[in-house]
Amino acid sequence: MIKLSELPKYIEVIKYLNEKEIDIEGISYDSRRVKEGDLFVCIKGYKTDGHRYIPQAIENGAKAIIVEDIQDIFEIPQIQVKDSRKALSALSAIFYDYPSKDMKVIGITGTNGKTSTSFLANSILENHRLKTGLIGTIMVKYGDYLNPSILTTPESLDLQKYFYQMKKENVSHAIMEVSSSALELSRVADVDYDIVAFNNISREHIDVHGSFDEYFKVKSSLIKNVKENGWAVLNLDCPYSSSLINKTKGNVLTYGIKDKNGDLSIRDLDLSTGRGKFTVELSKSLIVGKTEYKPQNFRIELGVPGYHSIYNSLVAISIGLLCEVPISTIQEALSSFTGVERRFQFIYDEDFKIVDDHFANVGNIDVTMETLSLMDYSNIHLVYAIRGNRGVITNSENAETIAKWAKKLGIKGIIATKSISHVMEKDRVSNDEVRVFKEIMDREGITVYLYNELPHAIDHALTNVSSGDIILLAGCQGMDYGAQIALEALYKLRPDLNKEKLLGPLKNRIAGIA
Known part of the structure; x- marks a missing residue:
């Protein structure tokens, strides 16, 4: 009061x-x-x-x-x-008496990877038997409380209430996704961050912020405003993230895959199965609290697939180190973590693979398709839910990127859908959005099999798949129900499969379950 x-x-x-x-x-x-x-x-x-x-x-x-x-x-x-x-x-x-000051708060921003990085970091901290809270795109979770999210980052009043409730539950570490809207609209203005990370940035939400420069300015404020004894985790492979190294008051920890000059880098990468195996090199001593990590190399084997997962895991590893988690615990947590729904998630991995991915923007498409390019497969069947209510520019950019990768990966036809019965009015695909998608594919000589309904598009893929192939369920809101539709349809085609095991990936799903 x-x-x-x-x-x-x-x-x-x-x-x-x-x-x-x-x-x-x-x-x-x-x-x-x-x-x-x-x-x-x-x-x-x-x-x-x-x-x-x-x-x-x-x-x-x-x-x-x-x-x-x-x-x-x-x-x-x-x-x-x-x-x-x-x-x-x-x-x-x-x-609520400034509850975020009574726990270690970790804020993660970037166009892509916030959700997966949050879950990876949370897995590391939980494996170290720390009591954690998680706030993000999919859910808010702490103790026995779990609730689907409405906003990536809640309104400030709700956010402070969550911190207050976490404090009562003795949560010691809270991990949260920080959206650009939350930064611009002051939802996180009074959060006391201990660790912040800037994963990457690409063209997204520019309609909200007016320009890319303004979007970057808003995003970077999380890093620039971190307190002096806080930490900023920055990606050397992203020029925008790396440009902030000397623009923050806090301590800086850097990482990179292509750039080998970071505090953390990798070598000996193997992505043949889709799940990354690599060696992490810690280039210099890192002293955090009472813990010192000397320069060393250690092996990581990810339980979650995707090239982008390597970047996300490097952020999660950095967060683990900054929270004084032993490297052996980090290794164990990353190998046992099986992924976040709709983030390059393997929902079937037997004679062929079905991958479910939130194919939101150019950045998402690039990292997803690059991962596929490093995997062993016979053919790729791309089922793409055209992104509704995002306009001609976004859909044009997405189509150009898909076409670029289709040629590299030998994809000659794309199964596209408007998902009419599986999206709300706000995500309805317009005629112009379909037109620009088809125009670009026609120009590039790529056949489009267009379906109004999502189940019909998925049936097309399932009836043409062969052993060694990959079916990629790709898209945002229009593909949210894709996993359930695909697995249930597969069981009808293959009743010999173990139904409980087959439908296992749907267990505890937040989105896309009828």
């Missing part, structure tokens, strides 16, 4: 109307969730404006409001601020 009169100590107030001494029982930015005694914070969003819902908030019990625009018709206390999102973040941290 905090007193209304104390708020000007913590936030920059422009004007204060109808001053009263009130105890704030709670905070809300959603008028529907306001309870008696709450402070209602009016947020201006992309689609709506919280100021419109002040009457509903008052009806539900709000005793005071934070506004950007003064509302003269209301008699309850109003505190006017320049940026209500920043105010919400600051007040949320105060209300």
Whole structure:
């Protein structure tokens, strides 16, 4: 509980109307969730404006409001601020007594790999018997609590509440994905980070930020603002990530696959099975707390497939070292971790392989197809869910990248789908998005087998697959149900298969289960 009169100590107030001494029982930015005694914070969003819902908030019990625009018709206390999102973040941290300061918080940003890296790092910390919390695209998890996520990074009030609940559960290490929207909209402005990582950056979400330069500026703020005794983990193979080495107040740990000058690098890479095996070289002594890691080499065998998984694992290894986890524990955790749903996930690996991948953007497509190029296979059957409601430019860029790799990998035909019955209205594929995809494939001489429905596209692949082949289920929202459809269809074709084992990859799935 905090007193209304104390708020000007913590936030920059422009004007204060109808001053009263009130105890704030709670905070809300959603008028529907306001309870008696709450402070209602009016947020201006992309689609709506919280100021419109002040009457509903008052009806539900709000005793005071934070506004950007003064509302003269209301008699309850109003505190006017320049940026209500920043105010919400600051007040949320105060209300829950800065819970992130009582645990080691690890923030991971980048266009691609945030989710997989978070899960890999979490596996390492859990194997070291640390009590962890996880906040990201797929779920929020700590103790016995597990809930599917709505946002990659929750709104500041929800985020601080999660930290508060983690603190009560004695969580010592919290790992979170940090989206560019969360950084720009001040959702994480009052989080006390101990370790931050910048994986990579490519053209994504530019429609939100206006330009690539602005997108990078927002992303890089996580690294630039880390505290002096914190750590920044940076990728030397990404010029944007490596450009931040001298622009952070914190300590820096670098890694690379192609660039061998990092604190961590690799050699002797083997990706023939799809699952990476390689030697990590720690080039210099690393002292963290009471632990010293001397320069050394150690072998890693990943349980999760994908070329991109090597990059993600190097970040996870860095996080493990910075959390004083023994190298033997890191090795064991990475070999036993079998992956994150829809991140180059092997959902069938017998006479042929079925790979399920979140084929979101050019960066995702490049690393996925590069992994396939390093694997042993006979033919690749690419089932691609065209990305709906992303416009002609994004779909053009994706199509160009797919076509480039199709030629390299000998793919002469692509099975495409609009997934009409398996996407919501907001992800519906437009005629223009289909047109630009087909135009690029036609230009490159690649045959397109276009289906309206996802099951029909997957059936096409299953009826043409042979031993030694790979079926790649590729796409975002339109392919979320692909794994379930593919495995259930495969069982109908092959009832001799062990059904429980076959459907095992669907167990505990968050997305794409009917």
